[in-house]
Amino acid sequence: MMNSSEELSLPQKLSKDIISYILEENLQPGDKLPNETIISEKLNAGRSSVREAMKLLASRNIVKIRQGSGTYVASKPGMVEDPLGLTFIGDKKKLVHDLLQVRALLEPSIAAMAATNADDNDIRRIRKLCEEIEVLVKENKDHTQKDIEFHTAIALSSKNVVVPRLIPVINSSIPLFVETTGNTLLKETIETHREITEAIAAHDAMRAQDAMYLHIVYNRKTIAINEEKEND
The missing domain is CATH 1.20.120.530 (GntR ligand-binding domain-like)
Structure with a gap:
């Protein structure tokens, strides 16, 4: 039987690792995350997988991806405007x-x-x-x-x-x-x-x-x- 970590897709696992990184580095709302290459090296993962992980985090309002600027910690991480639909x-x-x-x-x-x-x-x-x-x-x-x-x-x-x-x-x-x-x-x-x-x-x-x-x-x-x- 698979355990919960084995059931996670690679982007899901990486998204958890990125959250851990945000917490460990004490990044605050509005702070910029390192670029894709640096995150990939830190997590020993491919850039395409890191990109997918960032999209997952953006969908959960944990990060904001700004085209041409970079990825930032969301102003209210994890909080969406209408959480209960x-x-x-x-x-x-x-x-x-x-x-x-x-x-x-x-x-x-x-x-x-x-x-x-x-x-x-x-x-x-x-x-x-x-x-x-x-x-x-x-x-x-x-x-x-x-x-x-x-x-x-x-x-x-x-x-x-x-x-x-x-x-x-x-x-x-x-x-x-x-x-x-x-x-x-x-x-x-x-x-x-x-x-x-x-x-x-x-x-x-x-x-x-x-x-x-x-x-x-x-x-x-x-x-x-x-x-x-x-x-x-």
Whole structure:
């Protein structure tokens, strides 16, 4: 019986070796990898196999291949924009409900972690984004991108290495929520964002958890009300 390493194709095995090289050399997002010839020599492999391995890594968003420039560590290695394939779910109404359920499970706890672990720089960033969203909401301008940045900043403040990798799940839902609620949650958005921000700034984990849960509940209620109107 073959073991797992024997079952891997040569490009797959080389892709694992290249990841090991990136980690050993402590290459950071945006850093350039050595050229194909040097990598081939280091891994004792043919250039065509290394080229295939790099394509595999590019498909997994671990490296970025720039024609005429070289190969670089991706800005968010291993993270793709839509890791769960939510784009391909046709029933957007059900998707919104199910995303809300998942966010209700995740985000209150993430906010609590952020309240416990956020440093002064994190708090400044969260507060700045909260204020920027408030201005956009009051001016009746699209605040979707800033909303995404706000929730991303909270996730990063958790200091949990797995949580940032959940960000695409949260981010993909925000434009859907804004669209489904008809952007009617203006007052509630301002109030709950403020409460989340102040709870994190006060390092009050329970208050941050409750504020985030309330934020999601407002979304859920508004979506339900809008659906009732549509069905009348």
